[in-house]
Amino acid sequence: MRVSRRRWRSDLRFAILDAGHRVGDAWRARWDSLRLFTPARFSALPGLPIPGPPDAFPTKDQVADYLQAYAEHFDLPVMLGHRVTSLDRDPGRGGGQFRLTVNGRRIHADHVVVATGGTPRRPVFASDVAPEIVQLHASEYHRPDEVPPGPVLVVGAGNSGAEIALDLALDPAGGHSVRLAGRDTGRIPLITGRWYWWLIHHRLNVDTRPGRAFARVKDRGTPLVRIRPRHLTRAGVNRTPKVTGVRNGLPLLLALVVSTVLAIAVGALTFAAVARRSGLAQGDE
Secondary structure (H helix, E strand, C coil): CCCHHHCCCCCCCCCCEEEECCHHHHHHCCCCCECCCCHHHHHHCCCCCCCCCCCCCCEHHHHHHHHHHHHHHHHCCCCEECCEEEEEHHHHHHCEEEEEEEEEEEEEHHHHHHCCCCCCCCCCCHHHHCCCCCEEEEECCCCHCCCCEEEEEEECCCCCHHHHHHHHHCCCCCCCEEEECCCCEEEEECCHHHHHHHHHHHHHCCCHHHHHHHHHHHHHCCCCCCCCCHHHHCCCCEEEECEEECCCCCEEEEEEECCCCHHHHEECCCCCEEEEECCCCCCCC
């Protein structure tokens, strides 16, 4: 949207291809309790603020509605229901153009901006988990009632994993005992002052040395923003070592094997799973 709005002010011909039925559907499909990790004032796109208090953290549906309103406000050429299934350079045109397969037909473009976000990934050992253990990726999780009652292991302790663990632990219906597996990723102080978020957005980016160092840290797990470790503790979430594999169909942690797990929930774009069954066994380390 940001790039398109700039192109909108130029003479370039362009289009935004979106597989959804409405602008923002990718956000609407996320879990119900999801909110932005940064305040609204620092999350808006150029030219149109996000409605509501500037220091609030918009819900995922508010973000989706904002994106839809943004496209309408600037009359951006969004082509809904257009799914791109392949992208490469066209050797028949000297490699100077890109070719895309969109809804089964080929189109060409001089420039392409890929803004699809991350691709859900599961570790290779996920297929070895016992079939009676329910597995959900963060992209598939929506609410606690989708997870069978009983012990739950959330794999991945970054923002998504921590928020899903807290969502399950605070479920009014109860019935879930939650473990959060993964190393402590640290946390970012929640300061709403302009200088702090300006630093995050304008200095800790890939164009600066500190920003690139910060990106390498994020690759090992994003520091928590809204959630604090004490929130997890108060909700009854138990922290465990990271998952290193599977033994006899059960998740193998760095120091033990989960033996009482009924569902596995995978957080973020790596393996955050929700699981159900019974037993913990000692690992090799």
